[in-house]
Amino acid sequence: MTIPIIKVQQLDKVFSTDDMLTHALQGIDLEIQPGEYLSISGPSGCGKSTLLSIMGLLDFPTTGKLFFEGEDISQLSLEQAAAIRNKKIGFIFQQFNLIDELSIFENVALPLRYAMEPVSDKKIKERVDYCLDIVGMTSKAKRRPTQLSGGQQQCIAIARALVAEPSILLVDEPTGNLDSKSSDQIMATLQTLNDQGTTLCIVTHDIRYAEMAKRKVYLLDGQVLGQTQF
C-alpha cells in the first residue's frame, strides 16, 4: 500500500471575528496519492482555497490531523513549515505572485536560493533552464515579469513551482486571471506534467478544467459533498 503524499483527517478551520465564528472547513477527510491529479471545486466561499492553503502549510488547521508523506505535520513551527514548502511543495497562484524586481531567471531560481542546503550556481542554472524549457519560456529568462503576458507569467509560476522538484504541485485557480486561450495552454501544460508523473492538486471553480482531473472533490459549505474517481 502506497503512502499518500498528503492526508487530512477530521480537519476543521474556524475563522473568528469580534462577534462571530465562521466554520470554513468542517470534518474534512482527504488523501492525495503520488501521481494523482485531483481537482477541488465548489461554489465561491466553500473553503476550497482554505483547504489548499492548509494542505500546502500556508495556513494551519484549527483542529484535525495533517500528514505529509506519512508524517504528522499538524504541529509544525513556522520555520519547519517553510522548509517543507521549500523542498516538497510547489505552489501556483491565481495572481502568479512573481516578484517584479527580479528577472524571470531569478524568479524561477528563488526556491533554490531559499533551500536549507545551499545549491551551487551551476546546479541552479541547470534546474532553472530545465524548468523554463518545460514551460517553453527559455527565451524570456532575462526579462522582467511586467514584460510578459498573463499566460506567460503563469508559465513562469509553474516553472518556479517545479524548480525544487517538489512531491506535489498545489494549484489555486491557475486560470482565474487569464483569457481562455492562455487558460487552455496552462491547463495543457499541467496535464502534461501529470502525465509525466507530477502529483497535482488543483482548486478551480471552472467545471471544464475540474473535469480534466482524474479525481474530483466537491466542497460545499466547508464539507466534502462528494468525490468522483475516473
Place this chain on the structure above:
Amino acid sequence: MRKLILQYKQAWASLKKKPGFVLTVLMTMGITLGALLCVVTLNYLLLVEPLPYPEQERLFVAEHGLIGAKKETKAVAYTYPGLVHLYKSKQAFEQASMMMYGQDVIVSHSSQPLVNIAYVTPDLHQILASPMALGRMFEASEALDTNNPVAMLSYNTWMQEYNGSADILEKKISLSGVSYHIVGVLAEHFVEPELEIIGRKTQVWLPWDYNQAGKWQRQAFDNINGSLKFIGLLKQEVSQSQAQQLLTPLVNDRWQAGLPGDDDFFKGWTINMHVRSVKDRILGESESIAVMLLAGVVGLVLIACANISNLFMARTAEKQRQMAIQAAIGATKKHLFKAMFAETSLLMFMSIILALVLAQFGFYIMQQYLGAILPRVNELSLTPITFASAVLVTIIFALFFAKLSTRMINYRALNTTLQSSGKGSGLQVSKKTRQVLIASQVALATVLVFANFSLLKDAVKTINAPIGFATDNISTLILNFSSSDIPSQEEAKPIMAEIMEKLEALPQVESLAQGNSPLDGFWVRALTSVANNEKYTPFFKSVDHHYFNMIEQPILQGDNFTMAQRQDGANVMIVNQAFAKQLKADGDVLGMQISTGRPDSFKIIGIVKDITIPGDSPTDRDSSALGSGVPRVYVPNGLGGQSFMLKLKSGQTVSRKQLGTLLAEVDSRYSVFSFNAASAILTQTLFAEITTAVTTTVLASLVFLLAGIGLYGILSYGTQLRRFEIGARMAIGATRKHLITMIIGDNTKAVLAGFIGSIVLFALAYISLSEYIQPFLTWQVLPMVVATLVLIILVTLFACYWPLRQYINKAAIYSLRGSD
C-alpha cells in the same frame, strides 16, 4: 460656500474615524511647528524688528578700543576721564549719554536688597523716550556735575520691593550713604538696551555724578573700566565711518596727553573708536545662536514633514477604494484634490492652533532660561509676524500634503481598483520615492543628531571640566559701607579685624580668609618683565595667606604669602603655571622681578597650579597661543579689605540676616552687600553650558524620536506594500531570516545614500558657516560620528524588523490573503 462647508464636514467625519492618525499628525506637526513659530519670531525680533526706541536707526554706541603696539586689540573699555572728555566734546552725536553699571544695597529698605544700578546722564532716557509709569525721568537738574540726589526705579523694583506703593514718589532710598529722592518709576513696557550683560536689568537708575568710581579712577587715563558706556543719537549728516574718523583722534589725543609720563607700558598703543549701532551691539554673537536654532528647528520640521508625508501616503493608499467609488460616480482629479485639501487643511489648522499655544509656552521658557544668553527675549510674544508665519505655514503644508497625496493617485487606474477583488493590489508609491524619503530621513537625522551630540559633548566637557579648586562649603561675603565718608585702609583695619574675629567665632564657620573667591572675579593688570621689558596683561587678584589653602589650590614651587608680607605691603607676587610659562618657556620664574608701573617692582615668590574658571579666556593673543591655562597673578592684599571667604562646617548654614546683625554689632555703617555660595556662583557661571546641555539633549532626543518614527513609518509602509511579495516568498520556502535579510538589504542602499547626503549637508554647512563649525572639527568628533551612525543604524534596523514581524510570525496565508 455650502459646498465648501459640506466638504469640510465630510473631511471632519472621515478624520474622526482615524483618531490615531489625527493625533499623530497633530502632535508631530503641532510640536515642531510650535518650535518653528517660536524660533521664527525670535529671529525676526533679533534680526529684523527695529528696537523699540524712536529714531533707533540713529542710535549708536561708541566703543573705546585699546590697540597695542602690534596693532592688536588689547581691550575694549573706556577710561573714566576719556569717557567724560568724549561726552563733553559733543562731537558726531546730536545727543549722547554716559553710563556706568554697578550694584549696591538699598540700606534704607528693611530687607536691604542688593540691586543693579545704572548711573546715567539725563540724556539717556530722553534719547530712548523712556515711558514712565509714575513721575518724571532725569532732566537738566540731574546733568553732569549737578550732584542732585534723585533716583528712578524700574517697574519691577517698585512692585517687588515697594509693593507698588502709591506714594513711592514721596519716598527716599539710601545707597552707600546717600539718600536719593525717588522722582520716577519706569513703565512696565520700558525695554532697557542690554549694553553690558545680556539679561541684566537695571533696578535703580541714579544720576551719573553718584557713580562708584573712586577719586583716583576719575582722573586715571591708565585705568580702564568695562562697565563704562557711551550711547547717543548720531547727527543726521554724520555717517558711522565719519563718526569713527572724527572721534578717534579726539579721544586718542586726549588719552595720549593724559597718560602718566613715567609709564611706558602703553608706549606705542593707540585708541581706536568704534561706532556701531545699538542693535548690532545688543545682537552681538546672538545672531549665530538664533540662526543655528532656526537651522536646527527647520531640520526638525523637515523630518516631521517627511514623517507626515509617509502617513498621508499610507492614508491615500488606504482610501484608494473610496476614491475609486468617487471617480466612478464622476469625481474629477480636481474634486479628489479638493477633498484631500479639506482634510489636510483641517489637520494643519488644528496643528497650527496647538503650535501657537506651544509657541507662547516656548516664549515663556525662553524668557525664563535663555534671558541670560539671548538679548530681547523679554520682548517675545505672539506678534503679527508669528500669526502671518502660522497662516503661511498652514497653507503651504496643507497644499503640500494634499498635492503629495493626490500625486499618488493614478486616476485612470482607479476603476480597476473596483474591479479587483483586493488581492495583490499594485504599489502606490514608487520604490524610488520611498528610497528618497528614507535617504532624506537618514541624512537629516544624522546631521541633526550629530550636531546636537557635538554641542552636548562640548557643554558637558565644560561642565565636567575640573576647575582645579574647591568650592564645597565656601561662600563669599562682601560688605557694603553705607556712608559717603569712606574709611581709609588704615582706618578700616581694626574694624575688619574685629569683624573677622566675630566671623571666626561663629559656630558654623570652619575657617576664614580675607578676600573673595576665584569665582568672584579677577582684575586685568598691565605688567612688565623687568628683565626684558616684555609687557603682559594677566588676570590679577589680591589674596591673603589663607586663600590657597582654603580653596585647595596647590603651591607647586616657592612660598605662600605671610601675614607679615600683608602687613608690610611687601612687593611679592605668586603666579600660576600659565603665566610662568608665558614669562619663561621653562617656567622657572622664582625670583623674577615684575613691574606694575610703580617704582618698586614685585618679586615672584611662588608658583601655583592653574585653575579653570568657565568662560575665562586669556586677555591677549600671545597667551592664548600658549595653549595652556589662563595666566594669573596673585599679590598679598591689605588688611582693610571688605570681602571674606567663609568655609562653613559640613551641613552648616549662615543667614544673610545673621551676618547683618554681626556687622551691625561691630560698626552699624557696614551691611551685607552680597553673600553667595561659591558652588552657586559656579552653577551660575555654567548656566549657558547647562542650558546648552539640556537644550541639545532634548533636541537630540526629539530628533531621534522623530527620525525613528519617520523611518519606521516609511519602512513600515514599504513593508506593507510588499506583503504579497513577502507572502509569495514565504510560500516558496523563505524563512524569517531570509526575509529580514532581504528587507535590511533592500533598505541599505537608501540608508547609505542618507549617510552620503548627511556628508553633503555638512560640507554645505561648512562652506557657508565655516567660522562657527571650524572649532568643532577635531579628531574628538570621531566618537560622535560613530555614536551617531550606530544610533541611526540601530533605529533603521528596528524600523526594518518591527513592521515585518507581523508577517513573518504568522502563517504565510496571512500575507497572501491581505487580511486576518
